Amino acid sequence: MNLSVVGAASALPARPFTASELNELSIKRYDLRVAVERGEVLRPFRGVFIPSGVEDTAETRAAAVSRVVTPHHVVSDRTAAWIHGVNTYSLSEQAQIPAIETCARRGYAPTRLEGVDGRSRDLLDRDIMTINGVRITTPVRTALDLGCNLKRREAMAALNELAREHGITRSDLYQELPRFKGRRGVVQLRELVPLLNRHVESQRESWTLLAISDAGLPLPETQVWVDVEGIPTYRLDFAYRLAKVAVEYDGEDHDDPDQRIYDEERRGWLVDHGWIVIVVRRGDFTGDRLDAWLREIKDALTPTYSSRRF
Incomplete structure (x- = not known):
């Protein structure tokens, strides 16, 4: 039986199985290896397999x-x-x-x-x-x-x-x-x-929030909607509403051309309406690159005017 020919759905059990069951299931090791390479079978742990159709x-x-x-x-x-x-x-x-x-x-x-x-x-x-x-x-x-x-x-x-x-x-x-x-x-x-924050939506967003905390900066709100003509239109990963400072993490999904165009339009609107937008990317969590965007936040939150006279 060749799994790469007959396909996982018709040849494999509708349940997880182990390497020790191959003889019982009449599956050859070579065929299983091919099925794993083709993505027809998942191998989450050593010797454990899950047909992709399950x-x-x-x-x-x-x-x-x-x-x-x-x-x-x-x-x-x-x-x-x-x-x-x-x-x-x-x-x-x-x-x-x-x-x-x-x-x-x-x-x-x-x-x-x-x-x-x-x-x-x-x-x-x-x-x-x-x-x-x-x-x-x-x-x-x-x-x-x-x-x-x-x-x-x-x-x-x-x-x-x-x-x-x-x-x-x-x-x-x-x-x-x-x-x-x-x-x-x-x-x-x-x-x-x-x-702990249940509203953070990805691992790197958690890293972003933790870095802000470790830097001694005030924590922003999470998943903040910005209204356009009274309608919630743009959602920000993190935001300081009063200061109008947005912090966003751009993961791999933001590499998509359509997503990039949308990001540019959205952030352009925000900047035109008085927001400062700080973007964090995958490689920005160590060294100078980490220091750079944290410094941007600090500078953006530093008041440019004080009511105090002396």
Whole structure:
């Protein structure tokens, strides 16, 4: 059977499967490799495959992980976030196929299965939920763990994305923080929780907001609509309304020619109506380029007139 000829929809099971099932499914390894290269089959983790025609849901993702994870371990950290609909892996990690991350509750040994990163962790019953038969940390517990475990910018993005997807609030996280006293990474977590923002719409927008905070600048409003003749027309990523300063992150989607034309027209209108528009791009988060746009914000927010006489 050649998957590249017959196609994934007719040749593959309508569910996730593992490499150990290939003989049972009458699939040759070469054919599977071709199907993966053609995008007919996805390989989220080592030895785990999902036909592209299968609906991408939390249940499907949990079913994929269940092919590898043993019942007495809990899926955690970035794998849990992935099941909850939030991708926290870097591009290089995805290219190399990441390990499934799990933890064992205290008193049980972490898994040593190949392709699984097993750890031990103090988990309460309220930290665990079940999706499609797989035990997994809840969105709140996953956010708390990633707030400790990930690098600072990635941790902020993960917190915001999980909050947006699952309605997590600062109060939810503050309630659990005392349990994390003494845990490695908790200082970072305590710093990030007050900055939680469910309205941020991308990882790099989270990075932008965090950089503004780290620079000691006042935090802008998020996703601000600007009216044209009384009608909400232009939405800004971040804005200081009174100062009429907009801060926008331009990701890869802004490379599209039509999007660029729209951006130019929109920003031209804003400038004509008294706004200062500061644009942040992909490579603007380190060194001089980071300092440059933060300085632009600071200068734009510095009053040019004071009512004070002396």
